[in-house]
Amino acid sequence: MSEHSPFKQNVTGRGSSLRIVSRFETVKRIDDEEVINDPEYIESLGQKVATEYFEDTSNSVVSENNSPDVPFRYSLNPYRGCSHGCSYCYARPTHEYLGLGPGLDFESKIVIKPNAAELFRKWLVEGHHKGRAVEPVMISGVTDCYQGCEKQFELTRRCLEVARDFRYPVQLITKNGLIRRDLDLIEELASMQLVSVAISITTLDQSLTRIMEPRTSAPQVRLNTIRQIADTGCPVMVMVAPIIPGINEQEIPNVLKAAAESGATRAGYVALRLPLTVEPVFLEWLEQHFPDRKEKVIERIRTMRDGKMNSSTYGERMTGKGVWGDQTRQLMTTFCKRYGLDCGVSYGKPTERPKLRCDLFRVVERNGNVQGELF
Numbered sequence: 001m002s003e004h005s006p007f008k009q010n011v012t013g014r015g016s017s018l019r020i021v022s023r024f025e026t027v028k029r030i031d032d033e034e035v036i037n038d039p040e041y042i043e044s045l046g047q048k049v050a051t052e053y054f055e056d057t058s059n060s061v062v063s064e065n066n067s068p069d070v071p072f073r074y075s076l077n078p079y080r081g082c083s084h085g086c087s088y089c090y091a092r093p094t095h096e097y098l099g100l101g102p103g104l105d106f107e108s109k110i111v112i113k114p115n116a117a118e119l120f121r122k123w124l125v126e127g128h129h130k131g132r133a134v135e136p137v138m139i140s141g142v143t144d145c146y147q148g149c150e151k152q153f154e155l156t157r158r159c160l161e162v163a164r165d166f167r168y169p170v171q172l173i174t175k176n177g178l179i180r181r182d183l184d185l186i187e188e189l190a191s192m193q194l195v196s197v198a199i200s201i202t203t204l205d206q207s208l209t210r211i212m213e214p215r216t217s218a219p220q221v222r223l224n225t226i227r228q229i230a231d232t233g234c235p236v237m238v239m240v241a242p243i244i245p246g247i248n249e250q251e252i253p254n255v256l257k258a259a260a261e262s263g264a265t266r267a268g269y270v271a272l273r274l275p276l277t278v279e280p281v282f283l284e285w286l287e288q289h290f291p292d293r294k295e296k297v298i299e300r301i302r303t304m305r306d307g308k309m310n311s312s313t314y315g316e317r318m319t320g321k322g323v324w325g326d327q328t329r330q331l332m333t334t335f336c337k338r339y340g341l342d343c344g345v346s347y348g349k350p351t352e353r354p355k356l357r358c359d360l361f362r363v364v365e366r367n368g369n370v371q372g373e374l375f
C-alpha cells in the first residue's frame with residue numbers, strides 16, 4: 001500500500017489525464033497497489049470522463065484583488081474549474097482549495113454558483129450603500145465564464161443582465177464563441193460604454209488547439225467572434241495568452257494580424273506561468289504531445305525564469321525575463337504597431353484600457369423601479 005500519488009488515466013478529449021490529490025486534503029487516501037498497478041483496472045476507468053457539476057452555496061461572487069500587475073480590482077466568477085481543460089491553465093491550483101485535484105478534476109468537476117446574478121445584485125446594492133467607488137468588474141478573472149456549461153446554466157448571461165439594469169461597467173474574457181449568444185446584451189452595454197471584451201487566441205493552428213485547449217472554440221471561430229463583437233461597437237482586445245516558449249511564440253505575428261483584420265483594436269500577452277501544481281500537469285502534457293521537444297521547452301522556460309520553472313515576482317511573472325522576455329516584448333510591440341493595435345501590456349504593467357463609464361451606475365429595485373428616480 002502507498003500514499004496516493006498522481007497517476008495517469010488513459011483519457012481522451014481532456015487537457016490533463018493526471019489524477020492528482022489536492023495539496024490541502026487532510027485525510028490522505030491510500031491506494032491499493034494491487035489495484036492501481038493493474039492494467040485492467042486502469043482500462044476499466046474508461047477513456048471518456050463525463051463532466052460533473054456541484055453547487056457552490058457561498059455568499060459572494062465578486063472577489064477583490066490587489067496585485068499590481070493584474071489590471072482589474074474586482075472579478076466575478078460564476079464557475080470554479082474549467083472544462084476547456086487548457087494544459088497550462090494557472091487557475092488549476094485553485095481547485096485544491098475545494099478539496100479537488102488540479103489535473104483531471106479541474107476540468108471535469110465544475111463548481112457552479114446558481115445564484116451568481118442575485119449575489120452580484122446584492123454586491124452592487126451593498127456597494128451603493130457603503131459608497132464604494134464604481135470600478136469595472138471582470139467577468140471572469142479566474143476561469144472561463146463561457147465554458148460549455150454556460151449554455152445550460154446561463155449564469156454569465158444573467159450577470160450581464162444585472163450589469164445592464166444597474167448600468168455597471170464590466171469586462172469579459174473568454175476563449176469560447178458561445179459569448180456570441182449574448183451579443184444583444186453586449187450591444188446594449190456597448191451603447192452606454194459599459195463593456196469591453198478580450199478574446200484569447202494562442203494559435204491559429206487548429207490541431208494545436210485541439211491538444212492544448214481541447215474544449216475551447218477553434219481559432220477561426222474566435223476570429224469570427226472578434227468580428228461580431230466589434231460590429232456591436234464594443235472594444236475588443238486579443239489576448240495572446242499564454243505564449244509558450246518553443247510551442248506557439250512563432251505565431252505571434254499571424255495571430256495579431258488575423259485579430260486586427262477581424263476588428264480587434266488592442267492586444268496583450270502573458271508568458272507561460274507554472275505556479276504550484278500547474279507544473280506537473282503541463283510537463284505531463286508536454287511529455288505526451290511533444291516528447292522530442294520537451295527538454296528544449298523546459299530549457300527555454302528556465303531562461304525566462306532565472307533558471308527556475310516559475311516566478312511569482314510582480315512585474316516579471318506575466319512577461320518573463322532575459323533574452324526571451326525582451327524578444328517577446330519586442331515582437332509584440334513591433335507587430336502591434338504594424339497592424340495598428342494598441343499594445344496593452346508592456347514591461348508587465350498593463351497600460352490604459354478602454355475607458356468604461358462609471359458615472360451611469362444606478363440601483364434598480366426588485367420591482368424594476370430605479371431608486372431615487374422621480375415619476
Ligand code: SF4
Binds near residue numbers: 142
Ligand atoms: S479557458 Fe482559461 S480558465 Fe479555462 S482552462 Fe483555459 S486557461 Fe483555464
